[in-house]
Amino acid sequence: MRIAVIGGGYVGLVSGACFAEIGHHVTVVESAKEKLDVLINGGVPIYEPGLEGLVHSNVSAGRLQFCANISEGIKDASVIFIAVGTPTRKEDGRANTEYVFNAVRDIAQNVKQSVVLVTKSTVPLGTGDAIGKIIQEINPDVTIDVVSNPEFLREGCAIEDFIKPDRVVVGLQSQNAREKMEQLYEPITKNGYPLLIVSVKSAELIKYSSNAFLAMKVAFINEIANLCESSGAVIDDISKGMGLDHRIGRNFLQAGPGYGGSCFPKDTLALINIAADHDCKATLVEATVKSNDERKAQMIDRVLYACGGSVKGKKIALLGLTFKEGTDDMRDSPSIPLAESLIKHGAIVKAYDPEGMDVARTILPSEICYTNNVSTALHDADVAVVVTEWKEFCGLRPEDFASIMARKVIVDLRNIYDKEEFFAAGFSYYPVGSVPVEQIG
CATH class of the missing domain: 3.40.50.720 (NAD(P)-binding Rossmann-like Domain)
Incomplete structure (x- = not known):
């Protein structure tokens, strides 16, 4: 044809x-x-x-x-x-x-x-x-x-x-x-x-309904991750236990810094307005949007906590900028409010992303320094923050960080590392959805 x-x-x-x-x-x-x-x-x-x-x-x-x-x-x-x-x-x-x-x-x-x-x-x-x-x-x-x-x-x-x-x-x-x-x-x-x-109308609504439901799963598991951190439960265990139920499924149950990209943010907002146009409420979708916005805004608090309450003058390495791995899409990425907040709080920020830095330069604060590789981003850093789960980052071992960082502190917003392995190597490690492990002194 x-x-x-x-x-x-x-x-x-x-x-x-x-x-x-x-x-x-x-x-x-x-x-x-x-x-x-x-x-x-x-x-x-x-x-x-x-x-x-x-x-x-x-x-x-x-x-x-x-x-x-x-x-x-x-x-x-x-x-x-x-x-x-x-x-x-x-x-x-x-x-x-x-x-x-x-x-x-x-x-x-x-x-x-x-x-x-x-x-x-x-x-x-x-x-x-x-x-x-x-x-x-x-x-x-x-x-x-x-x-x-x-x-x-x-x-x-x-x-x-x-x-x-x-x-x-x-x-x-x-x-x-x-x-x-x-x-x-x-x-x-x-x-x-x-x-x-x-029908044409059904097809139009299937798209919005699908994306809103997946966004809801992301927001839900992130709220459960907060509960895990407060109670001592482990979010990865919760996700596996839920995902094995075929009625729920495993996809989109990975806790993290919140959803972004070109679809979920705009489609959830659009669905809320579509419902309003037809005199209906989209209460769950509205709650999802609010929950996700709050989630992304809270990521700075994790870095502040890892730095003892202040990042002023601290060297922070951001690993990953795009909203997910495998794309150069920066739209509504969790890295945006995080980077803006770090600069606002006086941090010295170096960033590396395999694909997203050209786009990031047009969006993120001008004070951010972009590097050509992971090692340069980590060099002399006080804290490494994993924002995007690129495979390049997943393969790193504790010694890859320890040899070049000024302090052994990692904030892992994607849970891509084994916290016990990093703790054994002398790191203070702050994951999502489980209690952090911190070195004393």
């Missing part, structure tokens, strides 16, 4: 490359010149494991191309995907659908053939109806079937999530759209991965 993808960002680029990989001919339309130039010259403007090679191979095979002109990009397409951003509006927390509707208008003004128009962007409940009205106003003479096909891509695992999905959710309302979407995903569904056909 020939398809067009409007938007060459994270979702659009991953989806376009993966559709090409399973045999379709894909044109990605990207209006941002800087980003388009990178793509046309063989590069990838974001970090996602395996994506650069996937893009390069499919461009070479002639199944993937890029352009700036929407008329050119959609002229032969039977399916058009909208994959532009829907960021949170700062004034009210709602999803900003401006870019989606602008894309719809451009498509309606330029399309000449009957097409299936698919929202891959995360959009509020009722967006499909609004898209249909815009199309009728601009181009009522062409048959355009509106479909919702939300993405469920985890940053760092996006290609596998696309090719081997838990499910493909498609919201539609016509037989033609059903046939087209079944044909489009047949290379995936023939391998046993389920295609769930629902």
